């Protein structure tokens with residue numbers, strides 16, 4: 001990977017120019033970098049939960065409720 005080559009952000013998929021001759025950045029912005037850190041931490045902690053216990057269905061429902069409250073920009077709405 002050399003300076004000036006295009007890199008694709010692992011979070012949003014935008015391409016951005018590589019500015020390092022060493023290890024290229026994986027994310028286009030601090031926001032995407034923070035989002036990646038948050039997602040990995042969330043995933044790591046979620047795997048520690050024992051979903052075989054009695055409360056697991058309630059917990060999964062709560063996770064879906066939280067996910068459904070996240071506002072996403074629909075590609076269809078942009079047209």
Ligand SMILES: [Zn+2]
Nearest residue numbers: 009012028032
């Ligand atoms: Zn990005």
